[in-house]
Amino acid sequence: MANREGMAADIEIKRSLTAAILDRMAHDGISITTLAERMGTGRTAVRRILDEENTSITFRSMSRAAQAVGLKIQLVAEPMTPRELGNLARRLAKTKGKAESSRLAKEITRGFYAGA
Numbered sequence: 001m002a003n004r005e006g007m008a009a010d011i012e013i014k015r016s017l018t019a020a021i022l023d024r025m026a027h028d029g030i031s032i033t034t035l036a037e038r039m040g041t042g043r044t045a046v047r048r049i050l051d052e053e054n055t056s057i058t059f060r061s062m063s064r065a066a067q068a069v070g071l072k073i074q075l076v077a078e079p080m081t082p083r084e085l086g087n088l089a090r091r092l093a094k095t096k097g098k099a100e101s102s103r104l105a106k107e108i109t110r111g112f113y114a115g116a
Contacts, residue, residue: 010055017062017073018052024069038068080111 025035036046049057049065059073066073080088085108092104 011053014055014057014062015052017066018050020071021065021069022050024071028069030069035065035068039064085111 024030030038032043032046032050036043039046045061046065048054049061051057063073088104088108088111092101092108095101095104
């Protein structure tokens with residue numbers, strides 16, 4: 001389930017970034033060909049970047065595409081809510097595998113200290 005939740009969050013972030021780039025492209029009349037030229041890459045690569053379901057695109061590629069249309073991407077790390085931390089703690093308490101326990105414990109620590 002954690003993997004599914006993480007994937008859903010990844011897709012939501014990618015959709016948001018892609019929508020902002022596509023909106024700017026539409027507003028400024030920028031074609032995929034023009035964006036590819038500005039980025040120094042091919043149209044196929046731009047189509048992959050703009051595919052909102054493709055979460056394997058690097059942050060650098062997304063940032064380059066955003067810059068090419070005059071946008072700046074900012075990331076903000078926020079601590080998890082007490083509810084989110086509680087959900088992770090409950091999952092950790094039920095986990096039997098050592099690797100999964102270690103991963104969840106690290107996730108809880110990151111979530112707790114993200115805003116520090």
